[in-house]
Amino acid sequence: MTIYKILVVDDEEDLCEILKFNLETEGYEVDSANSAEEALKMTLSEYKLIILDVMMGEMSGFKFANILRKNEKTAKIPIIFLTAKDTENDRLTGFNIGADDYISKPFSIREVMARVKAVLRRSVSEPDNEPAILSFDKLTLDPIKKKAFISQEEISLTKKEFEILKLLLSYPGQVFSREEILSKVWSDEVYVLDRTIDVNITRLRKKIGDYGKYIVTRLGYGYCFETV
Template sequence: MATTRILVVDDEEDLCEILKFNLETEGYEVDTAFSAEEALKMDLSVYQLLLLDVMMGEISGFKLASILRKNESTANIPIIFLTAKDTENDMLTGFNLGADDYISKPFSIRQVTARVKAVLRRTANKEQTKESDLLVYETLVMDTKRIKATVDGVEVALTKKEFEILKLLLENKGNVFSREEILSRIWKDEVYVLDRTIDVNITRLRKKIGIYGKNIVTRLGFGYCFEF
């Protein structure tokens, strides 16, 4: 299992070293930067969590967070602010910038490690949810949350019915569905839908998903399935 990497950004070097030592004791891999400027020279996309001091030189922790949230490679990295600024407005500013937690100084190391574990646990749960929204077969990917299908990273324009048929087949790879089953699941109570409608949609779907069209096979006399 990969080690979780954390970056601590704070202009108090002693505090950075204390946090580094204690978080490494918990099993994390920890780096430090003593200013936002120094942090921005690093490849921040490799970290799973950032601990940012708010009150630093020319670029504050809030400003740094704002920069990171606008960059695709760092936009989703969880951030915990460590700061002496604990007014309600400061906290709201932090959370509006997408902070995952806000710890006021002075704090205990036990408090920090507990908050770090909690944020990482929440992030892991989010990632699992995101992954559950994806149906993947090699480079064919369906994002069922965003209603989007791609082949080799290129979006495929599917109609609603084509998307639902592909979703049904990918969710049940290897299972054969008769035309009647597909009609009842995809078209439900819609009237005047012929078996031939299924065939037409399957034909179009095969063409649109390119090399994976061959995976949608016909079982003569039975129906269709996605072979893998």
């Protein structure tokens, strides 16, 4: 049985202890930090999931998450934001950074455990008959290594951006509605706004440069990777 290592980052020490105890009871190996600054001193690349509070001292959870996403070694670690902030803009900020889930306080421990299992299940699942390589011209995706390249130069994509591009590139010309993209890239258990899809697509187009024009919007229908 694989034991997954999880990091809880929250400035509420009691909450950290409660989460740590319950996660360890479920069989996970858990560390905690009471600030983003403290967490940055740890070997973050060894964690399979980070549960991260948004409202902390000098460095917010959003800023900490941005640092993770810009580091190649930590860019693809799943993040669950845990916060008392529950506005649409806050959720969009979290998902735009590349969060995998967003849980509002107060919450039930059972809900957190269910979300943790769902995120880990998606992030560590083995590829099912995945092609070794997906490519169009000089744009290349490696579904096994979860890496994207243009002319053999790696592009820095978040997990969600990569999964969206993989989906569209796997079925060139096929139109996917927002609902279909949500069901295939995000879990049904995660609350995601349609606008989050649009934001991820916009950011993805920019990151893949000239190839962004091939991600076409079909008004009233959705998106497709159009090569003709």
